[in-house]
Amino acid sequence: MARFTLNGKSTQVDVEPATPLLWVLREQVGLTGTKYGCGVAQCGACTVHIDGKPVRSCVTPVSEVEGKKITTIEGLAKNGALNRVQKAWLEHDVPQCGYCQSGMIMAATALLSAKPNPTDADIDAAITNICRCGTFQQVREAIHAAAKAKA
Amino acid sequence: MKMNRRSFIISSAAVTGGLALGFNLPFGPRVVRAADGSPEINAWVVIRPDETVVIRIARSEMGQGSLTGLAQLCAEELECDWARVTTEFPTPGANAARKRVWGDYSTGGSRGIRTSHEYVRKGGAAARMMLVKAAADQWNVSPSDCSVSKGVITGPGGRKTTYGKVAEAAAQLPAPTDVPLKDPKDWKVIGKPLKRLDTADKVNGKLVYGLDIKLPGMLNAAIKDSPVFGGKVASFDGAKAQSMAGVKKVVQVGDSGVAVIADTWWHAKTALDQVDVKWDFGENGKVSSESIAEQLKAGLDAQEAFVHNTAGDANAAIASSAKKVSAEYSYPFLNHAPMEPNNATVLYTDERCEVWCPTQNGEAALAAVSEASGLPISKCDVHKTILGGGFGRRGFTDYVRQAVLIAKQTPGTPVKMVWSREEDMTHGRYHPIMQARLTGGLDEKGNLKGLKIRLSGQSILASARPEALDKGKDPFTFQGYWPQGEHSLEYTIENLHIDHAMRNTHILPGFWRGVNINQNAIFLECFIDELAHEAGRDPLEFRRSIMSRNPKSLAVLNAVAEKGGWGKPVAKGHHLGLAHFRAFGSYVAACAEISVRDNGSKVKVHKITAATDCGYAVNPAQIERQIAGSFVYGLSAAFMQECTVKDGAIQQTNFHDFNSMRIAQMPKVVSIVMPSGGFWGGVGEPTICVAAPAVLNAYFRATGKRIRTIPLKNHGIEMV
Numbered sequence: 123m124a125r126f127t128l129n130g131k132s133t134q135v136d137v138e139p140a141t142p143l144l145w146v147l148r149e150q151v152g153l154t155g156t157k158y159g160c161g162v163a164q165c166g167a168c169t170v171h172i173d174g175k176p177v178r179s180c181v182t183p184v185s186e187v188e189g190k191k192i193t194t195i196e197g198l199a200k201n202g203a204l205n206r207v208q209k210a211w212l213e214h215d216v217p218q219c220g221y222c223q224s225g226m227i228m229a230a231t232a233l234l235s236a237k238p239n240p241t242d243a244d245i246d247a248a249i250t251n252i253c254r255c256g257t258f259q260q261v262r263e264a265i266h267a268a269a270k271a272k273a
Numbered sequence: 274m275k276m277n278r279r280s281f282i283i284s285s286a287a288v289t290g291g292l293a294l295g296f297n298l299p300f301g302p303r304v305v306r307a308a309d310g311s312p313e314i315n316a317w318v319v320i321r322p323d324e325t326v327v328i329r330i331a332r333s334e335m336g337q338g339s340l341t342g343l344a345q346l347c348a349e350e351l352e353c354d355w356a357r358v359t360t361e362f363p364t365p366g367a368n369a370a371r372k373r374v375w376g377d378y379s380t381g382g383s384r385g386i387r388t389s390h391e392y393v394r395k396g397g398a399a400a401r402m403m404l405v406k407a408a409a410d411q412w413n414v415s416p417s418d419c420s421v422s423k424g425v426i427t428g429p430g431g432r433k434t435t436y437g438k439v440a441e442a443a444a445q446l447p448a449p450t451d452v453p454l455k456d457p458k459d460w461k462v463i464g465k466p467l468k469r470l471d472t473a474d475k476v477n478g479k480l481v482y483g484l485d486i487k488l489p490g491m492l493n494a495a496i497k498d499s500p501v502f503g504g505k506v507a508s509f510d511g512a513k514a515q516s517m518a519g520v521k522k523v524v525q526v527g528d529s530g531v532a533v534i535a536d537t538w539w540h541a542k543t544a545l546d547q548v549d550v551k552w553d554f555g556e557n558g559k560v561s562s563e564s565i566a567e568q569l570k571a572g573l574d575a576q577e578a579f580v581h582n583t584a585g586d587a588n589a590a591i592a593s594s595a596k597k598v599s600a601e602y603s604y605p606f607l608n609h610a611p612m613e614p615n616n617a618t619v620l621y622t623d624e625r626c627e628v629w630c631p632t633q634n635g636e637a638a639l640a641a642v643s644e645a646s647g648l649p650i651s652k653c654d655v656h657k658t659i660l661g662g663g664f665g666r667r668g669f670t671d672y673v674r675q676a677v678l679i680a681k682q683t684p685g686t687p688v689k690m691v692w693s694r695e696e697d698m699t700h701g702r703y704h705p706i707m708q709a710r711l712t713g714g715l716d717e718k719g720n721l722k723g724l725k726i727r728l729s730g731q732s733i734l735a736s737a738r739p740e741a742l743d744k745g746k747d748p749f750t751f752q753g754y755w756p757q758g759e760h761s762l763e764y765t766i767e768n769l770h771i772d773h774a775m776r777n778t779h780i781l782p783g784f785w786r787g788v789n790i791n792q793n794a795i796f797l798e799c800f801i802d803e804l805a806h807e808a809g810r811d812p813l814e815f816r817r818s819i820m821s822r823n824p825k826s827l828a829v830l831n832a833v834a835e836k837g838g839w840g841k842p843v844a845k846g847h848h849l850g851l852a853h854f855r856a857f858g859s860y861v862a863a864c865a866e867i868s869v870r871d872n873g874s875k876v877k878v879h880k881i882t883a884a885t886d887c888g889y890a891v892n893p894a895q896i897e898r899q900i901a902g903s904f905v906y907g908l909s910a911a912f913m914q915e916c917t918v919k920d921g922a923i924q925q926t927n928f929h930d931f932n933s934m935r936i937a938q939m940p941k942v943v944s945i946v947m948p949s950g951g952f953w954g955g956v957g958e959p960t961i962c963v964a965a966p967a968v969l970n971a972y973f974r975a976t977g978k979r980i981r982t983i984p985l986k987n988h989g990i991e992m993v
Contacts, residue, residue: 123932129899138518145539149493154485157661160614160694164928167612178376195478208476213895215468218902219336220475221612221661252928254612254662255336256905258939260898 124184128153129197139185143177144168146184147194155195155224159252166251169225170194174247176232195224198231207231211270218255226251230265239269304444306912307361308435312444314403315365316374317347317396320440324424326353328397330360331368331375332385333633334471335611335663337957339385341469345891346390349462350397350454351914353436354423360470365635366654367844378635381668381784383955386891390953397453400443402452407443408434449833457889457950464948466856466894471659483631483658486618488687492521493538495545496690498530498700501921502779505529508551514544523548524682531568532679533785538691539544557779558921565778565918566603569708572774573601579746581604582756582771590723590768594714598807600800602711602981604730604792605784606916606923607704608931613661614697615672618689619680621646623899626653627675631660633668641670645677664906665784669702669737669855695926702783702803703916703923707792713742713798714768719808720817726754726796732775733782746774752789752856753797753962759858759954763826764819780918786906787961790856793982794962795911795969798852802970803979812851812970813839826855829862829884832945836880837864844868847879850971852963857955860886865940873976875993876985878938878968884959886946888952896956901942903961909934911965912992914983914990938992 125134128151135150142161147153147170156179159167163178170179171193198205202214207230217223226249233240233248240248245265255262305313311321319327334340344360368375376389401421408426409416414727419428424436457463474480478569499505508606510530511523519540526532531550535541572578591597617630619642626646632638635657642653660667676690692700707730714723732747750773752760762771785791805815813834820827830853834840839849846868853862866880892897913932917924925931965983972990973979980988 141539145537147487149537149539150489154481154487157612158484158614158691159929162694162927162929166614191543192547195644204476211476212472215472215898217472217475218338218898219660219662220471220480220614223475224478227476240467245693245936249936252612252933252935254610254664254906254933256900256902256934256939258934258936259901259942260907261936262939 124188125191126187126189127191129193131237137184140183143170143179143182143184143187145219147179153194153196157221157224159222164252165222166229167225169228169251171228171232174222174232174235176229182210195228198227205231206268206271207234207264210264214264214267215262216260218257221254222251225255226261230261230268233265240265263268301869312440312442314400314440315396315448316353316371317393318400320436322436322437324354324357324435326351326358326424328358328360329363329375331363331378332376332389333380333635333657333660333663335380335633335660335667337385337899338469338892340471341467341895342386343389343393343465344470345462346386347397348395349460350394351401352421355462355467357424358470358662361515362658364654364656365639366650368636369639369650379637379668380633380663381665383958386571387858387953387955388907390991391815394454398454399452400652402449403446404436404439406446406922407439411439412444412852413660433621462605463889463891468894469895480659481659482613483616483618483629484661484691485611486509486629486658486689488618488620489555491618491687492536492598492683492690493531493541494534494535494688494690495538495541495693496530496532496675496679496696497545497548498696499552499554500699501552501557502781504552504554506531506550506652507553509971510549513547517544517547520544522682524679526675526678532676534679534683534688538689540866542693554921560779560921562917565706568678568778569729569776571705572776573708573710573727575729575774578727578772578774580772581746581748581751581771582754582762583769584766585723585768587723587768587770591712591714591725594722595717596715596807597712598715598804599710599712600803600981602655602799603708604795604983606704606706606780606915607910608698608701608916608925609664609666609783609785609930610698611662611664611666614692614694615667615987616689616691617673617676618687620675620677620687621680622685624652624704627656628654628673628677629658630673630676631654631658631663631667632670632673633660633663636666637672638673639796641673642677645674646681651766665788666702666785668784675877678878679957698926698931699923700865701916701923702781704785704791705733705782705789707731708777709792709796711796713800713804715804715808717725719764721804724766728773729776731777731782733784735775735777736781737783749774753793753854760856763853764856765822766819772930779921780923786903787958790854790959790962791907791910793853794854795966796856798963798966799969799979799981803974816851816853825860825886829853829860829886832947833862833864833882836943836945837866839864847894848971848975850969850974851966852970854959854962856959856962858888858952859954859956859959861959861963863960863963865964866970867968867971867975869972869975873978874989875991876972878940878942879993880943881942881964882945882966883960883963885956886947887954887956888948888950890946890948893946896946897944899956900944900960903958904936904941904942907961907964908968908992911968911983912990915984915987
């Protein structure tokens with residue numbers, strides 16, 4: 123049995139402790155916004171926040187998140203309002219196929235929490251996600267726009 | 274497709290499955306209805322009572338944006354309110370039942386818009402005519418006395434009604450036979466940089482991709498197919514896997530695969546790793562990258578070859594030239610590696626087979642379902658999801674077939690089969706491997722007198738669509754080198770000979786974004802730079818001198834040269850390179866700006882200025898995204914990707930050894946969308962091919978080193 127807080131709700135799942143958090147989220151909890159892309163922490167499509175930090179959930183055993191606070195793409199909006207990164211993503215029409223974008227948005231949201239006014243170099247260092255469609259130009263624009271939009 | 278009354282008529286066959294279209298008579302009062310009961314004005318347009326406009330999209334959406342572009346085409350003629358437009362995919366089964374009323378579903382070859390623009394616009398125009406006629410009939414006036422804007426119809430005296438109010442009446446009218454289209458100068462929706470229609474659910478995790486499909490009682494399957502193409506399962510021991518948590522069944526899939534079916538995919542995948550499979554690889558198990566390279570190398574000198582473009586006497590012209598230049602190039606196998614691994618969810622019973630999957634060709638997927646299930650097409654259907662990338666891979670249906678073969682072993686229980694990334698990397702339909710020898714002759718003034726190109730390597734059509742070969746020749750091997758047509762060579766060279774020694778391998782080739790222009794543009798555009806250098810001429814001026822008969826090509830080349838700063842001072846340590854090509858009907862060019870350090874081992878691509886003339890630009894904002902995105906795909910390959918073969922199998926298994934560009938490596942892309950009108954060129958693929966040769970040509974100017982084999986990592990060159 124694993125217990126953690128997921129998007130603000132206390133959650134428990136009956137699953138083998140070695141199961142990657144990614145598959146617990148997708149298959150036990152039923153939240154499929156977090157994507158499987160590589161399973162080896164390369165692509166970042168599975169990025170979630172654990173206690174506010176961006177983590178690749180495909181290589182994080184569920185046993186490691188016992189008692190921790192997890193946020194997924196489904197948990198970013200508050201009372202139905204998208205967060206500023208999601209809004210910037212809409213405004214800048216960022217996604218193409220969209221499959222990597224959950225992870226990209228989670229990474230960008232974590233970056234802005236840590237660095238409210240990121241430089242291009244900060245973005246280069248923090249956003250290591252693979253996007254095969256090649257949305258990087260819009261991703262960069264949207265992150266800068268989201269930084270400016272902060273309250 | 275010819276648009277006439279007949280093409281709007283509903284066939285008498287019952288349509289079952291996801292889209293309940295209901296019965297209808299060809300004529301008469303009964304209306305075809307969408308799943309929610311709203312009336313279908315025609316196959317392309319459904320109007321809901323709340324004024325929502327549903328536009329049917331036959332082609333697949335994989336990120337390229339043609340879902341939005343196709344809706345723009347229809348909406349332009351429909352004169353509806355764009356803010357009320359939504360879309361849906363009619364199933365391929367419905368298309369089959371309705372005599373292909375939605376035409377071709379295949380989404381590849383940059384054809385989504387350019388080969389369907391006319392009938393999609395006519396679908397919108399015919400619907401508008403019917404809606405206006407319905408209003409005019411209610412008012413007892415002539416349709417010509419009515420006008421329409423944003424779904425509001427205005428009649429004589431200023432009376433008004435809306436599409437939603439007249440939709441029921443319009444749906445009962447006969448389809449018009451004469452459906453004129455607007456003059457492009459009157460377009461209001463086509464040509465606008467509108468935002469995509471499919472973004473909202475991509476920023477909140479709600480969009481359901483094939484990987485996210487959930488059906489009641491669904492099981493999950495992981496599969497391992499023979500690591501060597503053509504190999505077979507000799508035997509397997511699934512006893513250990515069978516005893517593991519959640520496992521329901523360990524099954525053979527066809528003659529070449531083994532799958533584990535379990536409650537969750539993680540359980541299935543974990544158990545699959547414990548299945549001991551004995552394979553029979555046959556002769557293919559002896560093939561290696563080295564043996565393939567030898568096979569292709571021999572083709573460079575072969576007597577027999579397919580000739581596709583020839584003029585004058587290239588041999589004589591080169592032999593008598595003042596200076597002869599020759600070089601050999603090569604291009605590797607590449608995996609598509611879309612972010613969403615291949616998958617399909619199948620519900621099979623003895624009476625029906627329903628499939629949910631990402632596919633670039635719904636009709637081909639449906640045919641595969643029928644064949645694998647053994648059920649007729651009328652008892653099968655495919656529900657297309659939005660794809661997590663495609664790039665050509667999902668025009669093939671191998672994974673759909675596998676999923677059906679698995680689900681047949683659990684009749685009545687749906688099964689979702691998902692490939693691991695490792696399975697995806699090693700079971701691709703790879704970019705064809707190719708070598709080339711180019712030989713040119715220059716006169717004493719540095720003019721190009723003759724050019725020969727010998728290609729040696731794989732034909733995609735020979736394995737993927739052998740019926741499309743032309744007396745054994747694969748014309749698509751010559752993309753960009755055609756004498757005329759949508760892939761034409763844009764240089765006028767009086768003595769020319771381009772041929773292909775076809776050398777196929779057991780590694781299955783596929784259509785990889787751009788297809789054969791990826792290697793052909795590098796071969797030609799780098800060699801043109803080599804010739805210019807040997808002639809002591811400026812690469813821009815040299816190109817212009819042999820392109821004068823092709824003003825559209827000249828225009829895109831000049832545009833990137835001017836905006837990219839060719840011939841002007843550049844930042845210290847920066848160097849420029851040019852490339853041009855014609856493909857998929859469009860004219861494209863690029864000017865790359867790079868710098869190098871550490872003795873040429875680190876390359877920074879600062880900027881690429883890119884121009885495209887695609888005739889009509891349906892959505893310039895999405896075209897810009899396709900250009901920038903294509904450079905990520907193309908430059909990832911040029912710098913860091915290669916699939917190699919050992920003991921018959923592809924060696925690369927995941928992104929750690931088949932890497933892809935990250936944001937830190939992204940150049941600034943300055944797009945010049947310059948539609949000259951009068952033709953419809955492709956967008957998704959053409960620009961991909963000019964990035965790599967422009968960078969390679971800049972690299973030569975920076976270092977004096979000419980790189981002729983891809984990827985650059987094999988030369989110790991890293992993209993930073």
